[in-house]
Amino acid sequence: MEAEKILEYAKILNDYNLSVIEITEGETKIRLVSEQNKGQITQCNQPAIQPVNPISAAKSIDFNNLYELKSPMVGVFYRAPSPDSAPFVKIGDKVTKGSVLCIIEAMKILNEICADRDGEIVDICAQNEQIIEYGQTLFKIF
Numbered sequence: 001m002e003a004e005k006i007l008e009y010a011k012i013l014n015d016y017n018l019s020v021i022e023i024t025e026g027e028t029k030i031r032l033v034s035e036q037n038k039g040q041i042t043q044c045n046q047p048a049i050q051p052v053n054p055i056s057a058a059k060s061i062d063f064n065n066l067y068e069l070k071s072p073m074v075g076v077f078y079r080a081p082s083p084d085s086a087p088f089v090k091i092g093d094k095v096t097k098g099s100v101l102c103i104i105e106a107m108k109i110l111n112e113i114c115a116d117r118d119g120e121i122v123d124i125c126a127q128n129e130q131i132i133e134y135g136q137t138l139f140k141i142f
Contacts, residue, residue: 009032014034017034017125017137018034018123020032020033020034066140066141067119067141068125069113069141070135070136070138071113071126071135071136072104072113072134073104073111074131074132075132076104076105076106076130077102077126077130077131077138078102078104078110078128078129080128081103087128089101089102089124091122091123091124092120092121092122093121095115095118095119096115097115097118099115100112100114101113101139113138115141117141121139121140123139124139125137125140126138
């Protein structure tokens, strides 16, 4: 893979505030992780057994049509209803308007944050138990 292509992917990662991009071209696989996530770029030449990201395998994503679901409040972000439960959603999940995506705890009140449109989760922009700000992007939906 050429260095110019890697730089293009890094620009996409930065421009769209994505957490991770994974690309497979033939037997070359590359994974770019944003600086917010300890900024690492790795490349390996291992045969690809299956697509890395089910979303990119099924269709290409038009980054101009991504919707960013933003936090309506300041609080603590929780991906699951309890520590031992599965997360409400994960990347690649289809959601409908009204689906619970996460919980934000504010002033000892647990507030369910629901999807305000139908779509597919393409990025989860907050970490579990992270303190988030008003207007901070929580999910990217296609």
